[in-house]
Amino acid sequence: MMKIAFICIHNSCRSQMAEAWGNKLLSDISEIYSAGTEDYPEVKPLAVAVMSEVGMDTSDQYPKLLKDMPQKLDILITMGCGVECPYVPANYREDWGLDDPSGGPIEDFRITRDSIEEKVMQLRERILNGDFKNKHAN
Template sequence: MKKKVAFVCVHNSCRSQMAEAWAKKLGSDVLEAYSAGTEDYPEVQPPVVQVMKEAGIDMKGHRPKLLTELPAAVDILITMGCNVECPSLPCKYREDWGLADPTGGPIEDYRKTRDIIKGKVEELIQKVRNNQV
């Protein structure tokens, strides 16, 4: 049975979107991935779309979502390092990845963040496959 994972940050326009996309691409056999933010935002940031496309992931159709759009309960909650507290989101396992937000920085910062997130998602997938989560 797949584990439901929610990636959460403030605007759901950058890091959490990347994490959701990587989880869907790399771990669709073990994860049902979602992402959301605590504040409304108009779009997934264009640099995110660009750097994910460079990595072979099409972000077309992705849009920022709020916590209210997540399933009522998830197995795994991953926060991105923005001190997001989600007391209304029950989960069995929680991690904070402590990632710096590249918003407003050079495109290279987005690429670095993309690659760090890919590695963290791969680690998470391995934990799930090994029944460590």
């Protein structure tokens, strides 16, 4: 199984939503992880709320750090943290460039949630199409 990680700064919103979508949509073909580069006390309550709206209970999730995930990854997805994104060895990496909805209204969280769902579905298709078979570590 492929190992896929979703990374952002605090692992409190976007990467948590991506982990939840990954577990729902990719768990038959990959192991899913998420982490952040800095400590944070909790997953954002609005992130938990909007995931609950689509039937996913993420209330038991908590922010994790890079050291908490495997050090060998097949795919690393950063959420849009720009120059602050860490270097983590992976066979393939890409940045999804998502704005952080933190501090905004719940509608911003819904937009982010739906964008992440779409990107995870596209990632699934790419994996099933074999797009990652010949990627080398970077």
